[in-house]
Amino acid sequence: MSGFAELWAQIAPVGRDAQTGGYLRYAYAPAEQALRAWFLDQARARDLLVEEDGNGNVFAWWGDPSAGDAVLTGSHLDSVPHGGAYDGPLGVVSALLAVDALRERGVRPVRPIGIAVFAEEEGSRFGLACLGSRLLAGAVDPAAAAALTDRDGITLDEAMRTALGHGPRGARPDLLGRIGCYVELHVEQGRALLDLDRAVGVASAIWPHGRWRLDFTGEANHAGTTLMADRRDPMLTFAATVLAANEQARRLGAHATVGRVQVYPNATNAIPGKVSAWLDARADSTETVEQVVAAVHLRAQARAAEDGTTVTLTAESVSPETEFHGGLRDRLSKLLDGAPILPTGAGHDAGVLSAFVPTAMLFVRNPTGVSHSPAEHAPDADCEAGVTALATVLEDLAC
Amino acid sequence: MSGFAELWAQIAPVGRDAQTGGYLRYAYAPAEQALRAWFLDQARARDLLVEEDGNGNVFAWWGDPSAGDAVLTGSHLDSVPHGGAYDGPLGVVSALLAVDALRERGVRPVRPIGIAVFAEEEGSRFGLACLGSRLLAGAVDPAAAAALTDRDGITLDEAMRTALGHGPRGARPDLLGRIGCYVELHVEQGRALLDLDRAVGVASAIWPHGRWRLDFTGEANHAGTTLMADRRDPMLTFAATVLAANEQARRLGAHATVGRVQVYPNATNAIPGKVSAWLDARADSTETVEQVVAAVHLRAQARAAEDGTTVTLTAESVSPETEFHGGLRDRLSKLLDGAPILPTGAGHDAGVLSAFVPTAMLFVRNPTGVSHSPAEHAPDADCEAGVTALATVLEDLAC
Known part of the structure; x- marks a missing residue:
């Protein structure tokens, strides 16, 4: 079993609905919290420094984040109801494996490298997509966010207090200020890479x-x-x-x-x-x-x-439309053998962060193009190509 | 407070949703079971003989039901989600008060008089309307009924076992055979009585x-x-x-x-x-x-x-269409000062029983015509007129 397949198999059963084969990983509910605990274990096993930002987002650092100008990667662990396995977790698992790959290569980064897990990216529980990254960025008022309710009438404040012991804290310019750039790896939500016969692509923009x-x-x-x-x-x-x-x-x-x-x-x-x-x-x-x-x-x-x-x-x-950072986009495409540059209709935490720091995204080929569904899929070999690409990008940016 | 208003006030809070003002009285769920317990208390306080038929339906008897040729009245206590107060409970409360009225008049019935409370008339929990009366009548297979599930995947069998200690038993020709006729009083679900300026009407038929x-x-x-x-x-x-x-x-x-x-x-x-x-x-x-x-x-x-x-x-x-018993219908209309005769689009347990015994329905005026909604209403004075009419009918039939 490859390194990817092994790590992937650990989380495959978590929150999976036996009937639909889809995932029920709502923010702050047991399955998503089990994944979060698993991530913290993985981070500690790699001697990464773990911190939580008061908004449910978690960062695992290789190197000292207070040095600033950090290279951040990561994604999210929550799902849409009965969603696929890849949307979110692929970016987190790939980040852990990219750190492993860099260490195996003997790379010594000059800039701190961080892995972010953002909370409630899908907005499937409290209705507001990218809730964790918006809170961090100050793009949503923490008091208003605290009062958001799920379908059972539970507020975000209650859900966070139960899971973490505190409600949403709001803008953290101190943490944002440490981030030099953000690169999120994500399963493609379309079939452009299939048509282009490439395993990995680079994002140009997120549609409004x-x-x-x-x-x-x-x-x-x-x-x-x-x-x-x-x-x-x-x-x-x-x-x-x-x-x-x-x-x-x-x-x-x-x-x-x-x-x-x-x-x-x-x-x-x-x-x-x-x-x-x-x-x-x-x-x-x-x-x-x-x-x-x-x-x-x-x-x-x-x-x-x-x-x-x-x-x-x-x-x-x-x-509004998010045009990703042109310089970073072109640098990544060149670094990855002229990886194709694609727009996307999907929102991402990368879209929120792009207003604050140079941001880019890598896409991994999805042969069906299906997403937000149990049919969402990426072959192991393409996921491994994604890990390799992310490691190459992190090495280039951090060294 | 009138006798009607007093008894009605006892059940008004049970299962009422504070936000919509509608009722959540699902079969075998706590609110409906609280009403059922309340009914059993009321029956015992009147020295009525209580029996359950193995299908969740309850009968309270004045006189010995084994004598046969009984005059049965009653209705149901379950509601549609966020339904009104009157659909079902009005027939049960009126039956209790009609017995009181007959006793006050010193009436000594020759035929036994029974009050039925049928289970899951609305079909709001398990999807099949008139489930209790269909089981009693053998119009639905008890094994098939036992496997019906609610929105949470709980089967009728499980729900009945939790509430009553047994699953559905099925056809009870022995009990059906005792019933000489059935008269169900119900709030009107339309505005015909308003237009006709009458408090009480008699049903002609139920639409297919x-x-x-x-x-x-x-x-x-x-x-x-x-x-x-x-x-x-x-x-x-x-x-x-x-x-x-x-x-x-x-x-x-x-x-x-x-x-x-x-x-x-x-x-x-x-x-x-x-x-x-x-x-x-x-x-x-x-x-x-x-x-x-x-x-x-x-x-x-x-x-x-x-x-x-x-x-x-x-x-x-x-x-299929239910045409109520013509002789009984005309007898009731004549007895009630030429009460108007109306068809209805709503299904009722009376429709199920009409295949087995002469069956009739009384309707009580509903000024808005609205039903299956918190706005469903009948004025106290009309409800009292309904009780008086039902008492008159029971006396006429049972003496």
């Missing part, structure tokens, strides 16, 4: 993207006895909005998805009183994202008028 | 109705990175089907509702892999119900072909 909550309100009533003409059924307005989002995204060359919905009371024999849904929209420009959302909102309002319902739109998180 | 599960299967994938053209998004097929159900019901003069949906994984940044939805369809003829369901299924299949998804349709429960 955001999440909007749509609340459709009508009148709960009996499904059997209420005349069709008397209904104010928000499920209809919701359904028309789902179709409108798809049509508008196709028309404008964007991506739009309604992947999450909550229905009240969600009973077979009751017309719902309320339906809440989440719209995920992304495109190659902020203007296009805004056009999609505005068009969907208009169509939702028009349908609501027909259905006797109301609709409200709330932006939950909106991220 | 049923529940069908629709499973839409596609491919889970990343909401940000998956090209619109590469998607196989079952949420789209689901949404088109919701709109088709509404259109077809309006076209055919039927009622169709999609009130419940489950999305997998139900994450903002994931295209769903699967969406399951439930279609509730009712009309004044079985043929029309079948037309609606067939038309919806066709439209769903056509859309699935466009979306690259699949759809399967499964009938979960289908009930």
Whole structure:
């Protein structure tokens, strides 16, 4: 078994749902905390210096981070519900193995090298993606974040206190100031590397993207006895909005998805009183994202008028385009035999950090292109190529 | 406080959700079991003989039920999620008060009078409406019923064993054979009595109705990175089907509702892999119900072909039209000063029992017509008129 396969096998069972084969690794819930404990063990076994930033993010350091100008790598360990094995953990496992590879090569870094594990990157529990890195960067108010609730009504503050003994602390310019650059390795979420016949690529930019909550309100009533003409059924307005989002995204060359919905009371024999849904929209420009959302909102309002319902739109998180650092991007591509440079529609902690430090991303080939699903996959050989590439990059940057 | 208001106040807080004002009284869950215990106390306080039928249904007898030809009344204590206070409990409370009224009048019944509390009438926990009365009547196989699961994967067998110490026993022809007739009092689920300016009405028939599960299967994938053209998004097929159900019901003069949906994984940044939805369809003829369901299924299949998804349709429960006993219906209407005779789109245990014994229903005016919602309401004065009417009916039938 290769070094990658061996380390990977240790975490493969953690939080895996036997039925779907997908992962349930929600931030601060047992499976994600078991992975975090595993990471801390791995870091200590490598004599790395471990610190937590008061926001749930963990850093494991080779060398003294207070020296500054550190080379940071890493990713996250939480998953979307029934998500794949690679999104997040591949970056963390590769970072540990890249440190091993550098030590085997006898490399003595001049700059400190750190491995970061960021908390709640997916936003699957508290609704705000990249929550840990946003808190660290001061891009979200810690009091507002503390009050965010999960689907069971548990606040982030409660979840963090249970797991860590404290709530979110907020901006840590002292820690951010030590970081010289950040390089995140991630499984590709698309098939561009397959088409290009390359195992590893470099990111150019993250599309502008955001999440909007749509609340459709009508009148709960009996499904059997209420005349069709008397209904104010928000499920209809919701359904028309789902179709409108798809049509508008196709028309404008964007991506739009309604992947999450909550229905009240969600009973077979009751017309719902309320339906809440989440719209995920992304495109190659902020203007296009805004056009999609505005068009969907208009169509939702028009349908609501027909259905006797109301609709409200709330932006939950909106991220502008992230263009990664051009110099770093080109340096990495050259270093990796002209690795192809690709944009991505997915958000990452690297997008948050790129506002503060030169940031880059490496992508590892995913033959199906599928992500956020149990079918997400990268072959071991490509993952090993990713480790080698990351080690090469860290050596180049830190020495 | 009137007798009705006093008894009603005792159960008003049980299972009430403080936020919605609706009730969460799922079969065999704590709130419904608290109501059941309350009912047993009330029955014992009236020296009624209590028996359970092995299917979760409870009977409280005034007189010796083994004498046969009994006059049975009653209803159920479970609710739809966030349902109203009246659907079910009004029939049970009215039955207790009608017995009190007869005793105050010094009535000595010749036939035994029974009060039934049927289990899981709404089907909100295990998906099959009128589950208790269907088991009693042998209209559902007890082994199949035992294996039904709730949303947490708990089987009916487990839930019954926890609450009662046994699983479902199935058909009880011995108990059914004792029942001479059944009269269920229920809050009206419509506004016909309001329009007619009458507090109490008599049922003519229950519309044919049923529940069908629709499973839409596609491919889970990343909401940000998956090209619109590469998607196989079952949420789209689901949404088109919701709109088709509404259109077809309006076209055919039927009622169709999609009130419940489950999305997998139900994450903002994931295209769903699967969406399951439930279609509730009712009309004044079985043929029309079948037309609606067939038309919806066709439209769903056509859309699935466009979306690259699949759809399967499964009938979960289908009930033919129930025409209540004509002689009993006319006798009750005459007895109650020519109470109006109304059909209903709602299913009831009375519909199940009507296949075995002469059965009738009394409706109590509901000024909003709203049901299966916290807004469901009947004024105290109308509820008292209902108690008086039920007492009059029981006296007439039992003496």
